[in-house]
Amino acid sequence: MPATRLDGKKIALEIRAEVAKAVEQFVAEGNAPPKLAAVLVGEDPASQVYVRNKERACEKTGIASQLDRLPASTSPTELLERIDQLNRDPSVNGILVQLPLPQPTGDGPALDERAVLDAVDPIKDVDAFSPINVGLLMQGRPRFLPCTPHGIVQMLHRCNIATAAKHVVVVGRSEIVGKPMAMMLAQKDGSCGPETANATVTIAHSRTKNLKEICLSADILIAAVGRPEMIRGDMIQPGAVVVDVGINRVEDRLVGDVAFDEAAEVASAITPVPGGVGPLTIAMLLHNTLLAAKLQAAK
Numbered sequence: 123m124p125a126t127r128l129d130g131k132k133i134a135l136e137i138r139a140e141v142a143k144a145v146e147q148f149v150a151e152g153n154a155p156p157k158l159a160a161v162l163v164g165e166d167p168a169s170q171v172y173v174r175n176k177e178r179a180c181e182k183t184g185i186a187s188q189l190d191r192l193p194a195s196t197s198p199t200e201l202l203e204r205i206d207q208l209n210r211d212p213s214v215n216g217i218l219v220q221l222p223l224p225q226p227t228g229d230g231p232a233l234d235e236r237a238v239l240d241a242v243d244p245i246k247d248v249d250a251f252s253p254i255n256v257g258l259l260m261q262g263r264p265r266f267l268p269c270t271p272h273g274i275v276q277m278l279h280r281c282n283i284a285t286a287a288k289h290v291v292v293v294g295r296s297e298i299v300g301k302p303m304a305m306m307l308a309q310k311d312g313s314c315g316p317e318t319a320n321a322t323v324t325i326a327h328s329r330t331k332n333l334k335e336i337c338l339s340a341d342i343l344i345a346a347v348g349r350p351e352m353i354r355g356d357m358i359q360p361g362a363v364v365v366d367v368g369i370n371r372v373e374d375r376l377v378g379d380v381a382f383d384e385a386a387e388v389a390s391a392i393t394p395v396p397g398g399v400g401p402l403t404i405a406m407l408l409h410n411t412l413l414a415a416k417l418q419a420a421k
C-alpha cells in the first residue's frame with residue numbers, strides 16, 4: 123500500500139491559524155503586535171525569496187516585520203553594530219539573520235556566521251541558534267525550539283505518530299537541523315512535547331559506515347543531508363515513517379534528500395518536497411516570535 127502523504131502545508135496552516143489567534147489575544151491584552159526583524163546581507167536570490175516568504179507569513183498572522191537589507195560589502199563590525207541596535211530596540215521582539223552570509227567581495231574580512239549569531243540577544247533569538255538557547259534545549263528546559271526540528275515534532279504529534287521507544291535515525295548533524303532534531307526526540311521528560319520524546323536516536327553523517335543498514339533499522343527516518351534523492355527505497359524499513367528535510371534545486375525543480383516515489387512504495391508515511399517540512403519551519407518561526415514577545419512583555 124503506498125505511503126500516507128504527510129501534508130506539512132496543511133499542518134502549517136493550522137499552526138499559523140493558532141498563532142494568529144494567540145497574537146490577537148496578546149494584542150487585546152494591551153500589548154503591541156509582536157515584531158520580527160530580519161537581516162539580509164547581500165543579494166542571494168534564494169535568501170531573498172525565503173525572507174519575503176517569512177515577511178508575508180508575519181503579515182498574515184498579525185506579526186509586524188521589518189527587513190534590514192545590507193550590502194554584501196558590509197563589514198563584520200557594521201553587521202555586529204546593526205545586531206546590537208536591534209538587540210536594544212524595545213519594539214523588536216525577534217531577530218533573524220538570514221543565512222548563509224555572503225563571502226567577502228574584495229580583500230575585506232569575512233563575516234563570521236558564528237560570531238553574528240552569538241551576538242543576537244538570546245531572548246530575541248527566534249531561530250534558537252544562540253549557545254544559551256542550545257544549552258537550555260540540551261538540558262531539557264528549552265526556551266525557543268529551533269524552527270525546523272520543532273515543525274517536525276509538531277507534525278509527528280499532530281499526525282499521531284508517537285516516537286516513544288521508536289528507533290529514529292537522523293541523517294545529518296547540522297546545528298540547524300540534525301543535532302537539535304536528535305536532541306529533541308531523545309528528551310526524557312517530554313519538554314519538547316510529551317508525545318514526541320523518549321525515542322532511541324541514531325545520528326548518521328558523512329563518516330558513518332553502513333548507512334544503508336542503519337537506515338533500514340529506523341522506525342522513523344529523518345533525512346537532513348542536502349543531497350538530492352540520496353535515500354533510496356531499499357534503505358527504508360517497510361512501514362517506516364520518512365521525513366524529508368532536504369530542499370535541493372535540480373534543474374528547475376525542487377527535490378528532497380529522499381527518492382520520493384521509491385520511498386513511498388515502502389514507507390507507511392512520508393513528507394513530500396515541496397509541501398512537507400518547509401512550510402512548518404516558517405510556522406514555528408511565527409510561534410517563536412510570539413513567544414519572544416510574551417517573554418519580553420513578562421520581563
Ligand SMILES: NC(=O)c1ccc[n+]([C@@H]2O[C@H](COP(=O)([O-])OP(=O)(O)OC[C@H]3O[C@@H](n4cnc5c(N)ncnc54)[C@H](OP(=O)(O)O)[C@@H]3O)[C@@H](O)[C@H]2O)c1
Nearest residue numbers: 270294295296299327328346347348367368369399400403
Ligand atoms: N525544510 C526546511 O525548512 C529546511 C531547513 C533547513 C535545511 N533544509 C535543507 O535540509 C538539507 C540539510 O540542511 P543542513 O543545513 O542540515 O545541511 P548541512 O549543514 O550541509 O549538513 C548536512 C549533513 O549531512 C551530512 N552528510 C553529507 N553527505 C552525507 C552522506 N553522503 N551520507 C551521510 N551524511 C551525509 C553531513 O555530514 P558531515 O557533518 O560529516 O559533513 C552533515 O552533517 C538541505 O537540503 C537544506 O536545504 C531545509
